[in-house]
Every structure is written in structure tokens, then in C-alpha cells.
Amino acid sequence: MELVTPGDDEGQKILYASDHLFPAQGKTSGFGVITTKLSEVLKKPVSLARKNSVWPALFGLACCAIEMMATSGSRFDLARFGAEVFRASPRQADLMIVAGRVSIKMAPVLRQIYDQMPDPKWVISMGACASCGGVFNNYAIVQGVDKIVPVDVYVAGCPPTPEALITAFTMLQDKIGAGIPPGVSPAVAHAQDPSIVKLDMASIAPYPT
Amino acid sequence: MSTATISDEMRALSSKFTEAFAENFLGSREDRGELTLWVMPSAWREAAKLLMEAGFNHLSDLTAVDYLDREPRFDVMAILASHKTCTYLRLKTVVDDQQPVDSLTPLWVGANWFEREVWDLFGIHFTDHPGLKRILLPADYTGHPLRKDYPITGPAGSVFR
Numbered sequence: 001m002e003l004v005t006p007g008d009d010e011g012q013k014i015l016y017a018s019d020h021l022f023p024a025q026g027k028t029s030g031f032g033v034i035t036t037k038l039s040e041v042l043k044k045p046v047s048l049a050r051k052n053s054v055w056p057a058l059f060g061l062a063c064c065a066i067e068m069m070a071t072s073g074s075r076f077d078l079a080r081f082g083a084e085v086f087r088a089s090p091r092q093a094d095l096m097i098v099a100g101r102v103s104i105k106m107a108p109v110l111r112q113i114y115d116q117m118p119d120p121k122w123v124i125s126m127g128a129c130a131s132c133g134g135v136f137n138n139y140a141i142v143q144g145v146d147k148i149v150p151v152d153v154y155v156a157g158c159p160p161t162p163e164a165l166i167t168a169f170t171m172l173q174d175k176i177g178a179g180i181p182p183g184v185s186p187a188v189a190h191a192q193d194p195s196i197v198k199l200d201m202a203s204i205a206p207y208p209t
Numbered sequence: 210m211s212t213a214t215i216s217d218e219m220r221a222l223s224s225k226f227t228e229a230f231a232e233n234f235l236g237s238r239e240d241r242g243e244l245t246l247w248v249m250p251s252a253w254r255e256a257a258k259l260l261m262e263a264g265f266n267h268l269s270d271l272t273a274v275d276y277l278d279r280e281p282r283f284d285v286m287a288i289l290a291s292h293k294t295c296t297y298l299r300l301k302t303v304v305d306d307q308q309p310v311d312s313l314t315p316l317w318v319g320a321n322w323f324e325r326e327v328w329d330l331f332g333i334h335f336t337d338h339p340g341l342k343r344i345l346l347p348a349d350y351t352g353h354p355l356r357k358d359y360p361i362t363g364p365a366g367s368v369f370r
Contacts, residue, residue, distance in 0.1 A: 139361065139363030139367065142369040
């Protein structure tokens with residue numbers, strides 16, 4: 001089909017080949033078709049699936065790991081939130097719970113394991129040592145794991161109780177459910193994309209003491 | 210229960226040791242049933258060999274102490290054990306910065322990693338060691354952090370601070 005270009009005659013309609021051949025695909029067609037991205041339609045159900053099947057990687061480094069094990073145990077039961085499967089392979093994990101102090105010799109190992117995890121991936125910095133070095137303000141310990149990997153939720157405590165870790169985990173679930181990208185704070189995510197709901201993490205009720 | 214005094218056999222060994230290393234002997238100390246012998250660094254391996262042949266068959270520990278303001282600066286010490294008599298003995302020498310000590314690896318292969326640790330953390334060099342390289346800290350680390358003049362938070366501009 002030949003393309004008709006506007007000549008001297010003003011107001012002549014521009015016709016494209018596709019208008020005649022495939023009306024259903026044209027943007028100007030009269031068909032009742034809405035074009036959209038599949039990811040937009042699936043955003044909600046994907047987030048729902050993701051937040052309820054977060055598989056953590058085994059990454060216990062110190063005494064925090066004992067509390068992490070208790071969290072996944074029968075009494076506190078992280079399985080209630082869909083995170084009971086601690087994976088020994090980073091390739092099957094979505095979440096890295098950095099439980100303990102990271103030495104500078106461990107830092108490249110931690111980063112490599114993080115890089116081996118498939119996207120999207122999240123990080124919980126559990127306890128004072130992983131968050132800021134804790135009592136180990138010395139030459140051997142990384143002063144906060146956020147110097148190596150982007151962190152989603154920090155947990156205070158030395159070590160944090162299982163309730164604190166569960167609170168952090170539910171906060172992370174809220175982030176995932178709201179569609180906030182990994183490693184981005186809720187406020188920044190809302191400022192960049194107003195369609196993302198503004199999460200007020202401070203309003204989440206603290207765990208009972 | 211250990212007794213407050215050392216046995217006659219140990220005392221005899223102590224005097225035998227004193228005679229054998231007359232000019233290289235620095236002193237001995239008997240405290241709470243524990244015997245400590247000091248030798249010059251030049252006699253370090255020879256002294257360990259004599260004690261080994263006297264029945265102290267096991268090298269229990271080998272480490273160092275940094276007395277920053279003292280001259281010479283470091284103590285290098287080995288804790289020897291006799292499995293036959295169930296007794297321990299402490300052998301010490303004094304070295305200054307950059308002064309090497311003879312390796313005890315020819316006598317006990319177990320001295321290998323102890324001496325690597327002392328080299329790693331104190332920077333004391335051991336001659337005749339089969340592979341003196343860092344054991345605890347990363348291979349590209351600079352400095353020896355258990356020295357008393359090493360800054361606790363690492364040198365300025367350290368990574369991950």
C-alpha cells in the first residue's frame with residue numbers, strides 16, 4: 001500500500017499502511033483494545049506472591065545467628081510468613097539476613113554471595129554489628145554492612161530477639177507489597193514514583209516487650 | 210591439682226638447662242608451680258631441642274607479647290608439655306623489632322601455623338620457616354595489628370570505615 005503524504009492541499013489526512021492492513025494494531029483504530037504492559041497488570045499479584053514467599057539465604061555469622069535460628073524454629077515460626085525455607089544456595093534465595101559482625105576478610109565473600117542471588121533481592125541487617133559495627137570498633141570489622149550491600153531493613157539489638165526480627169521481616173513484606181525497589185527507602189521510592197504508596201514505617205506497632 | 214612447687218625432676222632439668230646455656234641463659238623463674246626459662250634468641254631452637262629431648266614432646270602454644278617501651282621490645286614464648294609426666298614448661302626469649310627468631314618448625318611441624326600467626330599479628334620474622342605468610346588477616350593486609358603502637362581502628366583511610 002502506498003503512503004499518501006500531505007501535499008499542497010492543507011488538512012489532508014495522513015494515512016499509513018498499517019491503517020488499512022491491520023486496523024486492530026493501529027493506535028488510531030476504532031477497535032476497543034487497550035494496550036498495556038504485562039508487568040503493570042501483574043504488579044499486584046506478583047508483589048503478593050513475592051512478599052509471601054521470601055526465601056532467606058543461610059548467612060549466620062555470629063550470636064545473632066542463634067536468634068535467627070530460633071526465629072525459624074517452632075516457637076517463633078517464621079514459616080507463618082512464608083519464609084521457612086532457608087536456602088544453602090544463594091541462587092535459590094531472595095533475602096539475605098546478615099546475622100552478625102562482618103570481618104573485612106568476610107566482606108568480599110558476603111558481596112559475592114549477594115551478587116549470586118537472583119534479582120529481586122533484599123537484605124536485612126540484623127543486630128548492632130551488622131548495622132554499624134556494634135562494639136567492634138576496630139581494624140578487623142566492617143563498620144556497617146551497608147558499606148558493601150544495599151540494606152532494606154535494619155534491626156536494633158545485641159542480639160535482636162526473634163520478635164524484633166519478625167517485626168523487621170513484616171516491615172520488609174510491607175515494602176515488597178508496596179512495590180518499593182530493593183535497597184530504596186520508602187520515602188525515596190514515593191518521591192521518585194508517586195504511584196508507590198507512601199509507607200510510614202514509624203507507625204508500625206513495635207513488637208510487645 | 211597442681212602443687213605450689215615444682216617437682217625435683219623439673220628442678221634438675223632447670224639446673225641442667227642453666228649449665229648447658231651458660232652464656233646464652235638469661236634467667237629462670239619458679240612461680241606457683243610453674244617454671245619459666247629465658248634464653249637469648251640465638252639459642253632459641255637449641256634450647257627447645259634440649260627440652261624436647263628431655264621429655265617435653267609437645268608444643269602446646271607459641272605466641273608473643275609486645276612490651277612497647279621495653280628494650281628489646283618483644284617476648285616470644287613457647288609453652289611445652291610433657292605427656293609422660295603431665296607437666297608444662299614455659300620457654301621465653303626476647304627480641305627487638307626487625308630481629309628474626311629461629312623457627313621451631315624443624316622440631317615440631319605444629320609450630321608452622323603458630324609462627325605464621327605471630328608473624329601476621331606482631332611482625333616477628335622466623336628464619337627457616339617453610340612458608341611465612343599471613344594466616345588470619347587478608348593476604349593484602351598491611352601492618353601488624355597486635356603491636357601496641359597499631360591504631361585500634363586501623364590506619365587512617367582504612368576500607369569499610
